[in-house]
Amino acid sequence: MGKMLCHAAILLFIVQLALAASVEEYKSYKNYKYYEIEGPKDDINALVVFLQENYEVPVFSIKNSTLSMIVAPELVPIVENISNEKKLQSKILIEDYSEIINEEKLKPRNGLGFSWTAYYDIDDINEYLRNTSKNYPKCTEVIVGGKSFEGRDILGLRINTPSDKKKPVIFIESGIHAREWITPATTTYFINQLLTSENPDIKALKEEFDWHIFPSINPDGYHYSHVTDRFWRKTRSKRGLECDGADPNRNWDHNWMHKGTSSNPCAQTFGGVKVFSEIETKSLSEYILKLENLKAYIGFHSDAQMLLLPYSDSKQHVDNYDDLKRIGQVSLDYGYKVNQAKYEGPATAxxxxxxxxxGSMDWVRHVKKTRLVFTYELRGYNFTWPAKRIPEQGDEVTQMMLGMVVEARKLGYFD
Incomplete structure (x- = not known):
């Protein structure tokens, strides 16, 4: 009996060690604080540069002269000291950001399967796509847009009702940045709307186009953001560098490494070691190149609440910029009617x-010569959005897609 108890105690100790290791592996962001800091733009920029060069800053954004930033507890004295020295106005809006993350990860307990009141990891999303294809076999099929570094298929859903005519193709990508969870959620919501809505306008959307919709084109990174680090942005490639992954929206072959990207492998915006170094971007680009009659390319990001036009690294305008601006504005107007949420733009990034x-949008415009290309920056707060409010943005996106199609049709883009 004593030997059994000893073995049991050892086993319990091993289990406890394993559990402790798993807890340590998941970055909880316990006691990370959400700061808002106001002051002269040069001082704000200097603060960000200093912190980025010397410490980890998981999330920050600068709008006008206001810096919003999530700060590790050990960095709080440093941020406070610099703010005081520079006479910046700082305040803490959220004391413990882990509470926001924990709330976001809650799953519904109704046992009804996939829903839009929770965020799901990549396997659940892929299962939803497969089940949807089984439930709607006459007009849907699961499609593979490429491979990930860890061997996952980049799965999407093609929605194409039977027809004798060749339909215009609309391509939707989302989840290229792993931490932008609202984008796969709203994309699957839109899929569901196309297939189940009784609204005649939405039914017409389904009938008129050949949709190729990919909820998560960075599946490894998305999975990693669920199980290890909520604010992970990049892919998960490993090349013996100091840090893993690259920014898959800085890795496409259009003005690569020109602006707004980094050659530092540890930076969030690391553009990769070369053009299309990431298998996700390389294989998806090959899929897109094979698409015939591609009339529109839509990318979903978060959370700047904007509608962006090509080219993202220039203030010079493409030849049909006025049309894109007009179409984009109608799209935003349709979305605004849902929740009165105002987006900036349309304009270039x-x-x-x-x-x-x-970026992917610019590459499609440049290489495929696709005339209708848009990037929608959805709403959110530091890449988080309450799961129970997913339908709110899902309904906005559905109406935005309708508005985009209505106005583009008027201007002859689908002829």
Missing amino acids: AEILYPASG
């Missing part, structure tokens, strides 16, 4: 956000 090169 260089005009209203920041210049950024090597």
